Amino acid sequence: MTRLTICIPTRNRQHYAMDAARHMLASKRDDFEILIGDNSDDAAPLASFVAEMNDSRLRLLPPEEKPLAMQDNWERMPQHARGEWISIIGDDDYLDPDLCEVLRLTTQRVPNADALTWGRSYFVWPEARSHREITRIPTGSHLMHMEKKDLMRKMFFWEDAKDRPACPFGIYHGALKKDLLERIRSAFSNRYFEHPNADYDSICKTVMMADMCIYWERPLSVFGACAASNTAGLRDTAVGLERIRTVREENQSQLEAADFPFPIELGITSSVAHAVEWFKQRYGIELNGWEEGFIKACAGDCESQTDRARFEEKKAGYAAAIKQWRGTQALKLFNPAFKHRPDVPKFMGHAEAHLNFDMGIGNAQTAAEFYNLLNGMLFPVRLLESRLNDA
Template identity: 30%
Template sequence: MFPRPKLTVCVPSRNRQRTFKETIRALLLRPRIDVQFVFADNSDDASIMDDFMADHLADPRVVYLRSQDTALSMVDNWNRCVEAAEGEFVCMIGDDDYVDVNMIDTINRIQEQDPTLDAFCWNRLTYNWPGMPRPPSNVHIKLEPEIRKIARGVLYAEFFGWRALPSSARIPMGFYHGAISMALMDSFKERFGSYCSHPTVDFDNVCKVVSSANGLYFSSRPFSVMGACAESNSAAIYNSEGHARAHAQFMKELGRNMDEDPYMKLTPFRSEHGLAASILQVQLWFTSTFGYQMVDGWEQGFAKACALNAQFMDTKDSYDRTIKNYRQALRKWHGGKYLPFFKPEPFVERYGTKLWTGMIEGDLFIHERIDFISTPRELYDFVEQIVARPEDLVIEDHSGMWQAKSA
């Protein structure tokens, strides 16, 4: 009988068996016994993953949740993952991603200094699988060898205020590519009614973490890779037509249009406008449902984020459409008061453009298309030879800096 796992890695999937299989293979290569894996298939054809998993069910670390006769909602599929988790911490990744479970050793190091650890998160690498219908990109690698404790107030102000603050993580902190204590997750179920509630499940969790967690730590060193394949929703984020199709399919499977939910009467922005609007939708749902507040001045930061959303689009047509939609909404919002903060930079053609590689302000950028790299795991193994060893990371407490500045 194994002791309680330190970490449970949950991998929910729907109709992406190609990358799901590769992700499972990559995760199981780690020989640790203090980790549990929950693989939750939610596909239309259950037999594909049933046949594949038959060879892995003897591994005592594996829990396999097979597809049901009727497809589950994303919320229900993610919730059943967490319900099956036995680890002290839980991490959720996509079926085209990778996470290094050896970060368990780093969790143990932090807990030796701070037993109140609720959340350990990190910078993520990005990788477009071969066949991804978008131009190749470079991989941004943070080289700082540090782990910072961050005050919850910093993260709350950053997320619900749409602004970057000193000593902040600069990325959303939650169980999606992060490790959150099951004790905290159980408190979410008690306070909010379920582990996962809003259909945009990753940012649902961010809302709950930044409003509730105590010991929050962030590593500059990456411990995971966020992959994107041709079949994934993330493939559509940077293309307006693809996003519209993915949005329509998402609403169809949900059984309603979230943009018509009552709390959306507060804003002219709709999730179909882009990523920034989708995040705002979750924030408005969370604050209006559970009595939390957006941070004063958030509107300016949101308008700036809408401009960044447009700048990340892959094609000029997608760029123009995104700008048009956001500009129209901003004109209707508070009489156009925040339209002056919407200043997208000119479009930059990415197809055929030579990517920058090298050092910029202490960060390393490499081209993602390297001959011997064809999966997120292979990218991570390569980058691991460049970044600091986990045992050499310096753990620092920055939470007092925020308290001093706020006093």
């Protein structure tokens, strides 16, 4: 039985997808498969790679006649998946096939579980890293049920948000049961993914439709950021604007919500908010009382800046948008402060159930290599069953 399909959509970044797949296929497990959705201009590299690997666990969707928008490349993958569960990662990311064991144990104990996610870990590829980076990973290993009402508040009311909703339940770096995906497709315009910000589109729909959401504190994947990634646009303003221009060309008017005067170019908070508001507007969802959480997240986006000029630019942009949107009174909730202190060394060590350390540890060159390092530091997946039996 194929328990899990790991989907890797890619466009013109074939060697990243190859690296991730090659490391995954080193696993001896036979209950997962990898499905690469190639949206590249040149179909040959990945076709040759799949033929060379000659592994039944690796399959390829070749490019179509014309390049697809990102969400359309995602859209064609679930229907070809053979797994009972489906997960999507970026081509510069990594996902541990041992997720299959976590899914097995979860469904054994919670048969109606249909959405699962895990702790986050991040890796900037060396090519995109201009200075020393300190990363942070959770060190807990509890498997827990998350109440849907709490997830709804985190997603749609921006509760506890720093610069984006603190709700990780979706298909991107999460796993959804195929049955849940089909219910999502049936409920929402016969599509799995609609908005160009497909990961947040998925979270909105998952929170609305899932029966049982399970969270494991221990990371099972790595969010990678190579030089060509959209994530790199969050670190470089010029790159970010170029990425947005490309997405606009692919999607025309579908990118932004109506009557929501926050330029997407402002930052991650504005970008995510447009995806959430677009979803709410499309499906007639009207909510009150979410504005304060969102405005505080706008301040959080500003405070994440390490350059004073960029901080002031963001602050002015968000302030103007908030005033236009909800008036001068709402500005009282918006109080960002420039917090970057280059003279203070970044903390390294264990605190608040997280380990902070140099991203360059072990000289990892890829997201897969970085995960292998983490895997040796964290709670072993193979011990989860005995831990649950002892609970």
